[in-house]
Amino acid sequence: MKQKAKLQEKVQTLFSAIEEAEKMDEQEHRGLDLPELGESTSLTSEKLEAAVKRLEDKLHEQPKDKPLKKAVRELRKDLLPRLQKYEDQQAVLGDRNSFSKTDPDATFMRMKEDHMLNGQLKPGYNVQIGTENQFIVGYSLHQRPTDTRCLKPHVEKVKAALGRLPGTVIADAGYGGEENYAYLESEQLEALVKYGTYHKEKSKNWQNDISKIDNWDYNDAEDTWTCLAGRMLVFRYESKGKTESGFEIQHRHYRSTSCEGCPLKSCTKAQGNREIKVSLRYMRYKQQVREKLLSEEGYALSVRRMIEPGSVFGQVKSNRSFRRFLLRGLPKVSLEVGWLSLAHNLLKKAAIDQNKMKMEQI
Structure with a gap:
């Protein structure tokens, strides 16, 4: 401070x-x-x-x-x-960057509902839900604004409540990261989780960008990269880093043998030969997710994900006008979300039963 x-x-x-x-x-x-x-x-x-x-x-x-x-x-x-x-x-x-004086458990976050259109920070909680056929099967509250580090504790809470986990976890790009992929792999769960650049990779600008190593060729046997100009980058050394949660990431550093006279030298603004830092494990995870999402089954599941938690949040916030918590403190707010989830599931079941009765009468 x-x-x-x-x-x-x-x-x-x-x-x-x-x-x-x-x-x-x-x-x-x-x-x-x-x-x-x-x-x-x-x-x-x-x-x-x-x-x-x-x-x-x-x-x-x-x-x-x-x-x-x-x-x-x-x-x-x-x-x-x-x-x-x-x-x-x-x-x-604690390990947060802010807290509210009126509710010390709440963290200041940028809300999607920004009526002033000036990026106001407001105290709140990050609510995570897991859904199946638009029924809420699990929820968790977090004191951090980003979703990346919420996946592991959320999955563990769902596992503790239900006693088991689904075979496939589907989530958007906000959860895509090496740490989450490694965790889902350790739990033997199929990860259908997009990474941050998944949609950008489909654009022509990305595919024609000579600086993106995703467009380069990697030789696994020789452990070398070849850029779009045909210059080879060889391995130099390995470094280790840790995320905020302590997860260790191994980076491998490569350097071009010679960039002199390269017509595509604009791929980097740095002086000298081009250098890159790569996590091969993360590259492997991205390739696995890419192949799953491009498959027929993976595409159908990713499309289904668009109408699952988003629709539930829409019903709760728009249809039932629940836009702010009435209680304060993480334990009380967690109970409030639990009551809200129970009410949503009961109303959802009642609507299904009512539609079923109408169909039987016809």
């Missing part, structure tokens, strides 16, 4: 001034042991409380020391309470 860092800097400046004043008065330090703060050291309220008490003991010995008295007053009345406040806020925040 920026304010906490500024406060830490202010406290260190104050401590330095106290020590400098003691040196100028040629007085013994007497073991005040004030904490020294560096870039890797974080000042906690406990440390600051202990330092203030030592200064207060020092002040009892020298009650006429006005600079020390002023410093102790500022620490006790202003800086220490502020630091405690920042720590409390950080505890509520």
Whole structure:
């Protein structure tokens, strides 16, 4: 937090001034042991409380020391309470980037209903649902605005509630990522989940883009890439990175043997030979999903997905005018979504039974 860092800097400046004043008065330090703060050291309220008490003991010995008295007053009345406040806020925040003062469990998100048309941020929750024939079979609430990291906890909650999982998981491109593909593979689930560039790859601009490595040829036996100009890129080294959740991704780095005189050098703005960083596992996952979606069965399932959760959300928000939660706090809001899901399923079943009775009468 920026304010906490500024406060830490202010406290260190104050401590330095106290020590400098003691040196100028040629007085013994007497073991005040004030904490020294560096870039890797974080000042906690406990440390600051202990330092203030030592200064207060020092002040009892020298009650006429006005600079020390002023410093102790500022620490006790202003800086220490502020630091405690920042720590409390950080505890509520957790790994999120924001929270609401009226509902600490809610996170500020950009809503689809933006009546002001200025991208307002509003406190809310990310609701995930799983549907089958437009019946809600599972739901989960999340405190993060993006869908990518919601898939795994949502699937695990559905599994805990139903005792098993469907053979195929269908989701849109917001859930497509190497981490989610790896998780679904570990659970032995067929992933019919689009990745972010799936629809873009079908455009002529993408297919004619010489910079996209998806349009290049990869030689698995020699572990080399060949660009559209026929230049070969050879393997150099491997690096590892981790996502926000700790998932490890292995990248392989390749460099062209020579880009000199290449008529298609515009594929990169970098100086020298072209370099690329590729996750071969992610490329494999994308190829598997691509083949499934292009199959007759995969295409039919992806089309069906368009009328499944979207229609349910439409019925709840538009037909039943439920656009905001009435309760606050993650546990209460989760119950509210549960009641809403139950009501939706009962109304859906009643409508089906009513239509069935009409058909029988005919």
